[in-house]
Structures are given as structure tokens and as C-alpha cells.
Amino acid sequence: MVSEEQKPYHHGDLRQQLIDAAIALLQSEEVSQLSLRQVARQLGVSHNAPYRHFADKDALLAAVAEQGFQGLYEAMAAVTEVMPADPARQLQAIGMAYVEFALAHPAHYRLMFGAYRPTTCSPEAELLQAAGQAYGVLLNSVIQGQQAGVIRGDDPNQVALSAWSLVHGLAMLWMDGQLPMPGQSVTQIAECVTRFLLQGLLADQRTATSGGNR
Amino acid sequence: MVSEEQKPYHHGDLRQQLIDAAIALLQSEEVSQLSLRQVARQLGVSHNAPYRHFADKDALLAAVAEQGFQGLYEAMAAVTEVMPADPARQLQAIGMAYVEFALAHPAHYRLMFGAYRPTTCSPEAELLQAAGQAYGVLLNSVIQGQQAGVIRGDDPNQVALSAWSLVHGLAMLWMDGQLPMPGQSVTQIAECVTRFLLQGLLADQRTATSGGNR
DNA sequence: ACCTGAACACCGTTCAAGT
DNA sequence: ACCTGAACACCGTTCAAGT
Numbered sequence: 001m002v003s004e005e006q007k008p009y010h011h012g013d014l015r016q017q018l019i020d021a022a023i024a025l026l027q028s029e030e031v032s033q034l035s036l037r038q039v040a041r042q043l044g045v046s047h048n049a050p051y052r053h054f055a056d057k058d059a060l061l062a063a064v065a066e067q068g069f070q071g072l073y074e075a076m077a078a079v080t081e082v083m084p085a086d087p088a089r090q091l092q093a094i095g096m097a098y099v100e101f102a103l104a105h106p107a108h109y110r111l112m113f114g115a116y117r118p119t120t121c122s123p124e125a126e127l128l129q130a131a132g133q134a135y136g137v138l139l140n141s142v143i144q145g146q147q148a149g150v151i152r153g154d155d156p157n158q159v160a161l162s163a164w165s166l167v168h169g170l171a172m173l174w175m176d177g178q179l180p181m182p183g184q185s186v187t188q189i190a191e192c193v194t195r196f197l198l199q200g201l202l203a204d205q206r207t208a209t210s211g212g213n214r
Numbered sequence: 215m216v217s218e219e220q221k222p223y224h225h226g227d228l229r230q231q232l233i234d235a236a237i238a239l240l241q242s243e244e245v246s247q248l249s250l251r252q253v254a255r256q257l258g259v260s261h262n263a264p265y266r267h268f269a270d271k272d273a274l275l276a277a278v279a280e281q282g283f284q285g286l287y288e289a290m291a292a293v294t295e296v297m298p299a300d301p302a303r304q305l306q307a308i309g310m311a312y313v314e315f316a317l318a319h320p321a322h323y324r325l326m327f328g329a330y331r332p333t334t335c336s337p338e339a340e341l342l343q344a345a346g347q348a349y350g351v352l353l354n355s356v357i358q359g360q361q362a363g364v365i366r367g368d369d370p371n372q373v374a375l376s377a378w379s380l381v382h383g384l385a386m387l388w389m390d391g392q393l394p395m396p397g398q399s400v401t402q403i404a405e406c407v408t409r410f411l412l413q414g415l416l417a418d419q420r421t422a423t424s425g426g427n428r
Numbered sequence: 429a430c431c432t433g434a435a436c437a438c439c440g441t442t443c444a445a446g447t
Numbered sequence: 448a449c450c451t452g453a454a455c456a457c458c459g460t461t462c463a464a465g466t
Contacts, residue, residue: 261451262452263451266449
């Protein structure tokens with residue numbers, strides 16, 4: 001009886017389209033520039049239509065952030081499938097993938113880490129879960145490294161958090177244009193920086209694992 | 215002839231008062247909530263008065279950020295005066311002071327690192343200089359550690375940037391409520407995390423310098 | 429159920445005007 | 448020189464109304 005796909009009025013899935021449009025706008029705009037009315041305009045619906053799908057502007061932003069964490073998770077998880085061999089090398093590769101994701105989607109990445117966060121004091125369970133999933137990749141890699149006797153046997157959360165802080169800080173500093181070394185590419189810097197921390201995380205303290213540190 | 219202090223109309227120094235009022239508001243509000251009109255209201259001037267002293271809302275925010283970097287510089291520099299003894303220990307102490315500053319003024323700290331940054335594509339020379347001054351404390355400590363043979367002899371900028379990224383990332387993750395370890399205080403975590411990196415930065419790879427790692 | 433147009437209080441910014 | 452009030456275009460959000 002219903003030959004047409006059951007579309008809610010004008011759009012196939014306005015909720016997802018709103019998220020996608022916001023992400024698209026974040027390719028060329030900062031999160032502070034992003035307005036709800038603008039997203040609606042982009043889709044040709046009234047400035048009021050989003051309220052059918054999101055309680056708030058923040059609710060839309062939270063959904064956008066959640067989708068970002070899913071992308072980050074996939075980028076990190078892909079690394080663990082490609083190179084499961086050397087745990088230390090894998091840990092550094094995850095860090096590199098993390099930084100590359102942030103550099104590829106700066107505004108989206110910034111949104112994920114709460115630069116907005118005005119009314120969003122609510123738990124936002126899905127968002128936290130998506131973030132935890134990405135963090136889990138890092139944590140698993142640390143635990144495997146410990147079981148292999150390569151990574152030092154401290155609390156794996158402390159180790160994983162060190163790595164997360166390092167790459168997060170590096171990505172943010174790059175985005176803010178605060179990196180003091182214009183001569184080198186971010187990738188080079190990231191490799192060097194992650195190598196330093198990795199050296200401190202090894203179980204036996206001999207030589208760093210990767211990269212020809214000339 | 216002028217017995218009264220030469221005050222420009224209503225206020226002693228409206229420019230500085232605007233900066234101070236904005237900083238005060240950042241104690242209880244997020245940077246995204248801060249409005250120019252609100253700052254003016256706080257001082258009892260018209261919503262238009264700030265434009266006599268700042269070209270823009272961003273210009274005021276840049277001045278607020280600059281003042282923040284001066285405070286950060288002082289907090290870090292104070293450490294180097296108190297404990298000039300062990301270079302490794304000093305480097306970690308600078309990192310701890312850095313994190314503590316960020317935790318004490320989260321909204322102000324977030325503003326310093328460009329979460330706003332919409333029209334502020336202009337160089338903003340004073341801001342960059344103030345940020346560079348704070349970074350210089352870290353860099354100097356690294357260089358001294360290298361000269362003492364305690365810190366590894368790589369490019370000091372790479373070493374300092376590693377440390378900066380680590381504490382910056384940790385502070386930001388804490389502010390965003392993303393730290394996965396509720397049991398421990400941030401200070402404890404910061405000490406542990408900085409110890410890991412420090413271990414990787416040492417010239418001879420023996421034992422970490424500080425903290426009883428039980 | 430889903431969307432619209434009008435309305436409200438707020439914002440950053442500009443402009444003509446006041447002392 | 449420094450400040451004001453009115454005005455403009457925008458915003459997030461709410462509400463009564465349309466299909």
C-alpha cells in the first residue's frame with residue numbers, strides 16, 4: 001500500500017540530515033560560528049524544524065560529537081587490525097592515527113572535546129559511551145603490551161591516559177597555531193613526541209623502539 | 215591644576231576594568247556564555263562603551279587571554295626559583311604547576327587556547343608573545359637539564375613540546391570531564407603521567423626520578 | 429506527527445548624537 | 448575624547464497554528 005518510502009513529511013531522515021549538515025559546515029567553519037538556523041536553512045526547512053528531533057542546539061551538537069567519536073574509534077581500531085605485531089609499535093601507530101584524525105577534522109574534533117558545553121551538563125549517556133569506546137582501543141593496546149611484557153606494569157589506565165593526554169594536547173596545540181616549530185610537519189613532530197613517551201612506558205629501559213633517531 | 219586623577223569620564227581605567235570584569239565572569243561562566251554587553255552591564259556603562267577601548271569582542275578576549283598567559287608564566291617561573299636543584303625534578307614541578315593553573319581557572323584557560331578564535335585571524339602579536347614567554351620557561355628548563363646531562367640531547371623544542379602537549383592534554387581532558395579514573399585526584403594523576411614522560415626524556419635510562427612508584 | 433510563521437529576549441556591531 | 452540611545456541583522460527558543 002505504501003510504495004513511497006515512509007518519509008516523515010519532507011525529508012528521508014531529517015535527524016541524520018541535520019547531523020550530516022552540521023558536520024559538513026564544520027569543515028569550513030568554527031564551532032562558535034555554527035548556528036542552528038543556518039543548519040536548517042542549508043536543508044531548506046524552517047528554523048524551527050530541528051526542534052522536532054533535538055530538544056536543544058546542544059542536543060544536536062552532542063549528536064555531532066558522538067558521531068565524531070565513532071569516527072575516531074574506527075580510525076584507531078583500524079590500526080590494531082593492520083599491525084597487531086609489536087605492541088609498542090602498535091601503541092605509537094594508534095597515537096599517530098589519533099593525531100591524524102584530529103588534524104583532518106579540526107572543528108569537529110574541537111566540538112567533540114566540549115568547547116561548547118554550556119547547558120550540556122546532562123549525562124549524555126551515548127556521547128560518553130562513544131568516547132569510552134575510542135578510549136577502549138587505547139586501553140586494550142596497553143593491556144596487551146603489558147601482557148607481552150613490553151609495556152611497564154603500572155595501572156593500565158594511567159598508562160593509557162598518559163598517551164591520550166599527549167596526543168590530545170599535541171592536536172589541540174596544533175589547531176590553535178601554538179606549535180613553536182614551523183620547520184617540521186605535524187606528523188614528524190607527532191612521531192617524535194610519541195616516541196619520547198613510549199620510551200618512558202617501556203618495561204625494560206633500553207632503546208626506543210621505532211624511528212631512526214639520528 | 216588637576217587635583218582629581220585624570221580619569222577618562224566615568225572610570226579610572228575602563229580598558230583594564232573590562233578585562234578584569236571578563237576574567238571575573240569567567241570564574242563562574244563558560245567562555246561561550248560570556249557576552250560583551252554583559253561585561254559592560256557589570257561595570258555600569260553602556261553596551262557600547264567597550265568599543266572605545268577594543269575594536270571587537272575578539273580584541274577584548276585576546277587581551278583576556280594575554281593576561282592569562284602572563285599568569286601562567288608567573289606560576290611556571292615561580293617554580294624555577296624555588297627549586298633549581300635537580301633539573302628533572304624541576305621539569306616535573308613545572309608541569310605540575312601548569313596543570314594546577316589550568317584547574318584553578320578552567321574557563322580562562324580554555325579561552326587562552328583559542329576555543330573562540332572566530333575573527334581573530336590577525337596575528338595578535340602581544341598574545342603570541344605572552345604565550346611564547348610561558349613556553350620559554352619550559353624550554354629553558356629543558357636546556358638546563360640537557361646541559362647538566364640529565365635530559366636527553368635531542369632538539370630541546372621537541373622535548374619541551376612533548377611536555378607541553380602532555381600537561382595541556384591532561385588539563386583539557388580533565389576540564390571536559392573525560393578522565394576515566396574517578397578514584398584518584400588530578401594531582402595524583404598528573405604526577406604519575408609526568409613521571410612516565412620524564413622517564414622517557416632522561417639521558418640515561420635507569421629509574422624514574424621522583425615519586426614512590428610502589 | 430511533523431512542519432510553519434510570528435513573536436520574544438538576547439546578541440555583536442554601527443551610527444548619529446550628546447557633553 | 449569619551450560615552451549614550453536608537454537601530455540593524457542575527458541568534459536560540461517558545462507558541463499557536465496549519466496539514
